Structures are given as C-alpha cells and as structure tokens.
Amino acid sequence: MIKLQKISITGYKGISERVDIPTDDFNVIVGKNDAGKSTILKALDLFLNNRQYISENLNNQTRQFTQIELFFSPNSTVITIDENSTTTFEQEDIINEDGLIHLIKRWDGTRIGKISPEYFIVRKSFGELDYFSLTEPKLIKLCRDNGLDAEIGLLTNPLNGEEHNNVEKRQRLKEIYTERNFGFEFIEEKLPTSGQTRLKKTELALKICLPRFEYFLADSPLSESDSTIQKYFKDMAFNVIKDEVDTDELEDMVKVKLQTVLNSITGKINSVVPENEQVNAKINFDWSIMSLEKQTT
Numbered sequence: 202m203i204k205l206q207k208i209s210i211t212g213y214k215g216i217s218e219r220v221d222i223p224t225d226d227f228n229v230i231v232g233k234n235d236a237g238k239s240t241i242l243k244a245l246d247l248f249l250n251n252r253q254y255i256s257e258n259l260n261n262q263t264r265q266f267t268q269i270e271l272f273f274s275p276n277s278t279v280i281t282i283d284e285n286s287t288t289t290f291e292q293e294d295i296i297n298e299d300g301l302i303h304l305i306k307r308w309d310g311t312r313i314g315k316i317s318p319e320y321f322i323v324r325k326s327f328g329e330l331d332y333f334s335l336t337e338p339k340l341i342k343l344c345r346d347n348g349l350d351a352e353i354g355l356l357t358n359p360l361n362g363e364e365h366n367n368v369e370k371r372q373r374l375k376e377i378y379t380e381r382n383f384g385f386e387f388i389e390e391k392l393p394t395s396g397q398t399r400l401k402k403t404e405l406a407l408k409i410c411l412p413r414f415e416y417f418l419a420d421s422p423l424s425e426s427d428s429t430i431q432k433y434f435k436d437m438a439f440n441v442i443k444d445e446v447d448t449d450e451l452e453d454m455v456k457v458k459l460q461t462v463l464n465s466i467t468g469k470i471n472s473v474v475p476e477n478e479q480v481n482a483k484i485n486f487d488w489s490i491m492s493l494e495k496q497t498t
Contacts, residue, residue, distance in 0.1 A: 203273040203290075203302060203410050212264030212310070213247075214240045244269050246416040248306050254318065259310025266307050273302040280406040282399060286368040293333065294325035294375070295403065298387050304407075305389060321389040322407070330383060332374050334399050337367060344370055347377050456484050 211219040215237050222241055230238045246252055248269045259267050275290035282288060290302055297303040303323035308316050324333065332343055344351035351370060378385075392404040415433050442448060463482035471479045 202412070203275055203278050205271060205412060206274050206301060207270075207272040208241065208245065209268075209270035209272070210241070210244050211266075211268040212260045213244055213267045213269065214258060214260060216240060217260045217262050217264060242416050245271075245414050248304075249411060249414040250416075254308045254310075254316045256310050256312070256316065258308070261310060265309065265311050267310055268305065268307045270306075271304045272297075272299075273304075275300075275302050278410055280410065282402050282406050283367050286366050288368050292368075292372065293403075295322060295407075296325070297323040302407075320392040320394075320404070322392055322403070323387055323389055325385055326388045326390075327378055327383055327385050330378065332371050340367060340370055343374065347374060349373055349377075459484050 205224050207224060208222045209219055210216050210222070215235065220237075230241060232238050247254060247258075248271060254267070259265075275296060277289050277291060279287050279289060282293070290296055291300070295302065305321040305323070306318040307321070308318045310316070326333070330343070332340060335343065341351045349370070390400065393401045395401070460482070463484070467480050467482050474480075
C-alpha cells in the first residue's frame with residue numbers, strides 16, 4: 202500500500218507560509234500550546250476525511266487559499282484504471298519528479314457558503330503528445346503516428362506479434378518517447394468530481410489506496426458515547442468477527458432461542474385476534490444489527 206511521506210500546509214489556521222512536515226512509520230508531534238500540533242492533525246482530517254471547510258479556517262493575513270498537500274511513496278501498489286487491466290502509479294507516471302504520489306487540495310477561503318476544494322494530482326506529461334487521458338480512438342491514432350500497429354483494444358508488437366491492451370499501448374508509447382528523448386514536464390492535473398473519464402477512474406483508484414485517518418479531539422471530553430469513537434471500534438470489532446470468528450454456530454443458537462420465545466409470544470397474540478390478523482415472527486440475523494420482523498399471514 203502507499204505510505205505517507207510528507208505533509209505540506211499553506212494558509213490554514215495559524216499556518217500562513219508553507220510548512221513541510223516529514224512523516225515516518227511512527228510520529229510524535231511535540232510543541233508548546235498553540236504551536237500548531239492540532240493544526241497538522243486537523244489538516245489531515247480535512248484532506249482525508251473530506252471534512253467541511255469553513256472560511257474561518259483560512260489564514261487570511263497573506264493568503265486567499267488554503268492548500269494541503271500529501272506525498273506518498275507508491276510502493277508499486279497495483280491499481281486498476283482501465284477495465285480488466287492492472288497497472289501501477291509508477292507505470293502510469295502518476296508521480297512527481299521525486300517518484301512520489303503528490304496530491305493537492307485547495308480551498309478558496311474568500312468564498313461565502315459551502316466551500317469545496319479543487320483536487321489535483323501531479324503527474325508526468327508529454328504535452329501535446331501526452332497519452333494518459335486519451336480515449337481509445339485517439340490512443341490508437343497516436344500509436345499509429347509513432348509506427349505502432351494498433352487496433353481496438355489491442356496493439357501488435359511487430360517484433361514478436363504479441364498483442365497488447367490499452368495499458369500496454371501507453372507503455373510502448375512511453376518507451377518510444379524515452380528512446381527519442383521527447384520533452385516532458387510535471388503538471389498539476391485537476392481531478393474531476395464526476396464523469397467516466399480515465400482521469401475520474403484514476404481518482405477512484407487512488408481513493409481506494411488512501412490511508413484511513415481518525416482524529417480524536419483530546420482537548421475535549423471523551424466518552425464511550427462519542428460517535429467517532431463508537432464508529433472506530435465498531436468497525437474494528439466487525440472486521441475481527443468477519444475475519445476470525447465462525448459465527449454460523451452462534452447465529453443458529455441465537456435463532457433457535459429467539460424463535461422459541463417469539464413462538465410463545467405470537468401464540469398468545471394469535472389466540473386473541475381474528476384469523477385474518479394472525480401474525481408470524483421471522484428472525485433476520487445480522488452481526489451489525491439484529492432485527493425481528495413480524496409478517497402478517
């Protein structure tokens with residue numbers, strides 16, 4: 202999985218000028234009161250959990266925008282952008298000049314009302330010859346313009362006759378561009394919020410790889426009734442049950458005991474109601490919520 206390497210924050214709360222915070226497997230943030238320790242964690246929460254941004258978050262002394270950037274090592278993580286074809290961030294050049302996945306979210310703090318971020322990813326681009334986001338017809342044309350025998354869905358290698366899918370078409374173009382020393386640059390590409398483009402599919406593949414982040418407000422009272430804490434440990438418990446516990450025997454035992462009790466209850470009900478209002482108890486069991494459903498017969 203991808204691993205967080207660095208956080209950069211600009212124009213957020215008490216941070217005006219850009220601040221870079223390196224990260225590792227284990228991190229301790231130390232500082233005086235109001236030094237910005239919580240700001241770092243809240244910035245991560247804002248970015249990763251899509252918290253609602255408010256204009257008061259902006260450090261408006263020198264800034265119009267709040268910008269948070271996250272840098273991840275890709276670690277050859279396998280992703281799927283094109284249907285039925287796997288690839289990696291490195292193969293697709295969805296990395297910056299340092300070989301890191303570089304994500305940017307930017308909020309216009311001068312706006313009024315709900316403020317949604319612009320979302321960008323830094324990637325390698327070959328300008329007018331770029332192939333990353335091309336539709337299949339345009340990708341085929343670009344392959345043919347560069348001497349590659351491409352057809353719909355496939356590309357034929359003239360040396361060995363092997364056929365290649367669209368992911369491999371792009372890889373062959375990348376090899377040719379590298380051999381010919383074609384120029385390239387690293388660009389900030391805006392990720393769309395909707396649609397079915399390859400860039401949108403990239404955003405969806407990326408979302409799956411992002412780490413989970415939980416922010417507990419240690420400077421306010423905590424209790425087991427806090428919804429954030431409940432959700433965190435509830436999800437953890439359900440995952441353990443799902444992966445490590447054989448629940449079939451437990452479910453059967455619970456169903457038998459409940460059915461016995463319910464049969465007794467419905468028997469008493471049915472003894473005093475007309476035949477057309479008779480009820481029958483049915484048990485639906487789920488580890489996250491156990492419900493009893495009465496059905497009219």
